Amino acid sequence: MRLAAAELVESREILPGQWLQAYHAPGLASGSRAGQFVHVRPGDFSGMILRRPFSLNTTDAATGIVTIHFRVIGRGTDWFTRLRPGDSIDLLGPLGRPFEVDPRSQHLLLIAGGLGMAGVRMLADEAIRDGRRVTLLFGAASAREVYPSTLLPDEVEYIVATDDGSLGHHGYVTDLVPEYEAWADQAFACGPQPMLAALARIAAGRRDRLGVAKLGRKRGAGKTDPVGSPAARRKAFLQVSMEQNMGCAVGACLGCVVMSTSGTPQRVCREGPVFAAEEIAWDDGW
Amino acid sequence: MKKKRSALTASPRVADQKYPTAARRASSATAGRPVAEVSVPSVRPTAVAGGSVDLSVDLGHGLVLPNPILVASGTFGYGIEYGEVVDVDRLGGICCKGTTLKARIGNPPPRVTETPAGMLNSIGLQNPGVDAVIQKYAETWASWRVPVIVNVAGESVHDYVEVARRLDGVPGVAAIELNISCPNVGAGGLQFAIDAGAAAEVTAAVRRATDLPLLVKLSPNVADIRPIARAIEDAGADALTAINTLSGIALAPGRGRPMLGNIYGGLSGPAVKPVALRIVYEAAQAVRIPVIGIGGVTELADVLDFLAVGAVAVQVGTAIFADPTLPVRVVDELAEACGRRGLTSYRDLIGSALPKKAGRPSSKGVEYRP
Numbered sequence: 001m002r003l004a005a006a007e008l009v010e011s012r013e014i015l016p017g018q019w020l021q022a023y024h025a026p027g028l029a030s031g032s033r034a035g036q037f038v039h040v041r042p043g044d045f046s047g048m049i050l051r052r053p054f055s056l057n058t059t060d061a062a063t064g065i066v067t068i069h070f071r072v073i074g075r076g077t078d079w080f081t082r083l084r085p086g087d088s089i090d091l092l093g094p095l096g097r098p099f100e101v102d103p104r105s106q107h108l109l110l111i112a113g114g115l116g117m118a119g120v121r122m123l124a125d126e127a128i129r130d131g132r133r134v135t136l137l138f139g140a141a142s143a144r145e146v147y148p149s150t151l152l153p154d155e156v157e158y159i160v161a162t163d164d165g166s167l168g169h170h171g172y173v174t175d176l177v178p179e180y181e182a183w184a185d186q187a188f189a190c191g192p193q194p195m196l197a198a199l200a201r202i203a204a205g206r207r208d209r210l211g212v213a214k215l216g217r218k219r220g221a222g223k224t225d226p227v228g229s230p231a232a233r234r235k236a237f238l239q240v241s242m243e244q245n246m247g248c249a250v251g252a253c254l255g256c257v258v259m260s261t262s263g264t265p266q267r268v269c270r271e272g273p274v275f276a277a278e279e280i281a282w283d284d285g286w
Numbered sequence: 287m288k289k290k291r292s293a294l295t296a297s298p299r300v301a302d303q304k305y306p307t308a309a310r311r312a313s314s315a316t317a318g319r320p321v322a323e324v325s326v327p328s329v330r331p332t333a334v335a336g337g338s339v340d341l342s343v344d345l346g347h348g349l350v351l352p353n354p355i356l357v358a359s360g361t362f363g364y365g366i367e368y369g370e371v372v373d374v375d376r377l378g379g380i381c382c383k384g385t386t387l388k389a390r391i392g393n394p395p396p397r398v399t400e401t402p403a404g405m406l407n408s409i410g411l412q413n414p415g416v417d418a419v420i421q422k423y424a425e426t427w428a429s430w431r432v433p434v435i436v437n438v439a440g441e442s443v444h445d446y447v448e449v450a451r452r453l454d455g456v457p458g459v460a461a462i463e464l465n466i467s468c469p470n471v472g473a474g475g476l477q478f479a480i481d482a483g484a485a486a487e488v489t490a491a492v493r494r495a496t497d498l499p500l501l502v503k504l505s506p507n508v509a510d511i512r513p514i515a516r517a518i519e520d521a522g523a524d525a526l527t528a529i530n531t532l533s534g535i536a537l538a539p540g541r542g543r544p545m546l547g548n549i550y551g552g553l554s555g556p557a558v559k560p561v562a563l564r565i566v567y568e569a570a571q572a573v574r575i576p577v578i579g580i581g582g583v584t585e586l587a588d589v590l591d592f593l594a595v596g597a598v599a600v601q602v603g604t605a606i607f608a609d610p611t612l613p614v615r616v617v618d619e620l621a622e623a624c625g626r627r628g629l630t631s632y633r634d635l636i637g638s639a640l641p642k643k644a645g646r647p648s649s650k651g652v653e654y655r656p
Contacts, residue, residue: 001369001370001371002370002371003371003610003611041608041609047402047403048400049400049403049404049405049555049556049584049604049605049607049608050398050400050405050607050608051607051608076400090609092371092610244395244396245395245396245397245398245399246398247398247405247407247607248361248363248367248606248607249607250363250367250368250369250371250610251363251367252361252362252363252367252368252383252606253360253361253363253398253407253409253607254360254363254383254392254397254409254412255397255398255407255409256395256397256398257392257395257397257412258395259394263391264391265391265392265412270367284394286391286393286394286547
């Protein structure tokens with residue numbers, strides 16, 4: 001984690017109200033992993049006193065470029081859209097814990113709902129770099145909000161669902177998951193909380209149907225990794241990237257918690273934003 | 287047609303794979319370094335006229351801060367969270383997250399939201415309990431030069447006393463800040479801060495239980511702060527902290543419900559600064575013990591404002607979220623500002639805006655009065 005100035009290189013409205021911005025931030029570009037995020041300070045200090053968290057959408061160590069993808073939802077995000085190339089912003093990052101891919105996983109299923117694309121986008125790059133097969137299921141309200149395939153690596157198999165049926169599958173993206181769950185070694189998701197909860201139910205059922213961990217595999221038998229540790233998350237079929245209103249983003253203010261199955265609130269900024277699906281109390285434990 | 291490669295579409299190319307190993311090595315080499323690793327802006331003093339200015343402040347009962355800039359409870363965790371971004375040993379003091387006798391899971395989310403020139407929070411005193419706090423952090427605190435002041439909260443006088451007793455004599459714990467003014471918990475918290483008798487009772491009980499320097503944090507959610515401040519002083523507090531957050535509400539998008547899971551939250555940030563100045567102004571004239579100002583400090587000018595209305599030290603809170611390097615930078619700026627004015631001690635700035643007939647407020651702790 002460090003503070004760094006980053007210069008805007010390019011900024012585009014790729015979808016209605018959704019922006020993709022590239023910043024030159026070499027330290028972040030080389031030292032970050034998929035799933036981590038940055039906390040960005042709006043330069044307009046007349047009333048906006050909090051930083052804004054953004055998933056690292058892509059990073060490129062060679063050019064020192066990191067991109068963020070966001071929707072304009074308020075004054076802060078609106079301020080970012082008015083930046084011009086050459087303008088500088090203040091980044092704190094990389095923050096949070098990344099996705100943990102099991103080294104043995106060859107087939108990765110990525111599931112993104114709407115702006116959740118920003119949460120899993122970088123994992124597609126990492127997985128393809130490491131020689132893995134990636135299928136990306138994407139859900140949006142309608143065709144005009146579908147993430148452009150030109151912004152994805154060519155190697156990704158890209159399947160789309162829209163709520164109104166204007167493109168691809170007519171229905172929720174979660175409807176597509178059962179077709180792939182036998183193929184996938186691991187799944188990684190980011191999107192609205194109901195979508196993640198539905199995926200967690202599917203994943204729990206899959207463990208009962210397809211899980212082989214207890215059917216005679218010797219390696220690691222009897223050894224249980226502490227819940228939430230990288231090793232435990234690596235073994236989870238489904239990892240989710242969570243969202244919550246955030247204050248400090250370093251674990252100091254305890255503002256961004258989600259409830260865990262152990263009954264202890266977990267900080268999205270510190271223990272997350274990526275969690276194994278079974279760590280989260282989806283029915284809300286408060 | 288070949289796709290145009292722009293900064294936005296570019297994925298890491300295979301050729302980049304030469305770099306990650308080196309990059310990882312570089313990042314792991316810096317991981318354990320405790321000192322500032324900040325690219326911008328530089329936090330080192332520029333060694334101007336400020337070097338010879340006395341910034342130390344004696345709050346009484348043996349609590350001497352190296353400088354009058356503290357970080358406020360709830361905004362700086364237990365001092366370790368900002369890691370290499372902030373050199374904690376350059377701070378005047380750290381007030382840690384509110385600590386209770388038993389572990390608390392806090393309030394349901396959302397817990398924070400931005401409001402005009404401020405933020406609402408309703409954490410609900412989530413903390414692992416005093417024993418876990420001591421076990422996890424006291425050793426680290428003891429290794430720092432910066433005094434760590436443990437913020438203590440509770441639901442009953444017994445709770446406060448028991449927490450204070452357990453903190454008493456623990457190496458690394460420099461003082462106690464009694465949080466009798468948390469607006470976000472049902473029982474306890476605020477009820478002690480709005481009544482002079484109750485405030486005096488809990489202060490006196492904790493005073494009897496510990497030899498640690500005792501700060502008491504005042505609530506702005508009262509009609510008149512002066513009788514409460516006097517009662518707390520008479521009960522044996524060494525210093526006052528003013529103010530805690532103001533109770534407020536924000537609405538969720540669509541206005542179908544309040545924004546925060548707890549409905550109510552505490553307002554902090556620049557929006558509360560005029561209220562904080564007013565309360566420090568009143569409290570500093572009402573008591574002889576030092577008053578520490580807090581509320582909406584975002585730059586040196588705010589620190590000077592609080593000193594002018596009688597605060598001997600200042601806590602920085604919400605502004606840390608936007609700029610974690612702010613408190614340390616303000617320390618340097620304060621020294622420079624004093625140097626420019628030819629002052630040998632920042633204490634000459636205290637109370638300049640108070641009524642002249644009121645006499646100067648206390649800038650030094652009073653000896654313990656049994």
